[in-house]
Amino acid sequence: GGRQYLSLHIAGDLPDLQSLFLGVMDHSLCALDKSQIASFRHSDILSLLKRAPSIGLAFWRHTLIDAAIFRQSITRNGTRSAVARVANLFCEQFTRARIVGAVSGWSCPLPLSQTQIGQVVGLSIATVNRATQTLRKEHCAEVRGRRLHVLNWRRLSEQAGFEPVYLHEDLSGRK
């Protein structure tokens, strides 16, 4: 029943670690924005990991955070209303952009059409449109020119039920 976006990657992500250990890709990647792509031979990575095991642990940690983001998608698209889903997506993208330093003022990149937002949060385009309008009218957030502008973070994250723990941005959490 239609396309489903599984996750959105931003600068610095390693979107294809899966292929390192699993023979078959169960999904595909596509670029939504201007991208630079670097590719590495599996053999090179594996020998790097052998020489510097701590890098392997860091990659592994990255995988764990990806999984946490997937979990968040499940709860977001599970029980919540349309407005809450869209608001939650906005919160996540803004927070992740902040972590990698892609925020300027109260805005960050959001290279998604409303159709694509719908494919992320599992809603039809009409519903997405009405939800974004609600958020705009309530001065929570708005999208202009492929950028997300946060107007009132507190209200937005309340609408979203946003709990950013799962992003594990506190790098000192490393043990």
Next chain:
Amino acid sequence: GGRQYLSLHIAGDLPDLQSLFLGVMDHSLCALDKSQIASFRHSDILSLLKRAPSIGLAFWRHTLIDAAIFRQSITRNGTRSAVARVANLFCEQFTRARIVGAVSGWSCPLPLSQTQIGQVVGLSIATVNRATQTLRKEHCAEVRGRRLHVLNWRRLSEQAGFEPVYLHEDLSGRK
């Protein structure tokens, strides 16, 4: 908006690898069936990984499969109808049970009430009830006494749109 189950673990799974590298748990675990729990000190695991790095890679691979299962949950709960969601869950549980040898004949454990199934696939109990009845009437599958009985695998997996690639059961896929 209500409880949301994120994933179901079965015998042999390592449900808490996350805590190894991330300081905060963003979710909790609960037992749905009789369970035996083994716990290990992080320090012990880390020193084991140092001595035998290939075990680390195997754990990492496990994490990647978990992530693949999360992705599948996202598509399952995203665009599909109630019957398709429930059927898909049944297919996944049956296949995973088969991989670990927990299938006897055409049945496997399914220690979930209809309420809990709803919390997995994001549906109300009434809808889950009607969906399971549909599957039963169409002789696809039925649940009796906390066990899932598959009556017609082909029809069930068609209803489910089930594509088991993501479970990566082919261990030779390891590189």
Next chain:
DNA sequence: CGTCTCCTTGAGTTAACTCAACGTACGTGG
């Protein structure tokens, strides 16, 4: 100027939800 993509809006339909009630099986305590 035409075309394309995207956003917007309205009207009608439907799938799923909510709420409430009832049946059945099972276990427990009197």
Next chain:
DNA sequence: CCACGTACGTTGAGTTAACTCAAGGAGACG
């Protein structure tokens, strides 16, 4: 043995949130 409580599955009626479909408007671009 019976009375009771509890958990779970089942069913019906009414409501609603989201969907579908169709149309129109704004902006970018050749």
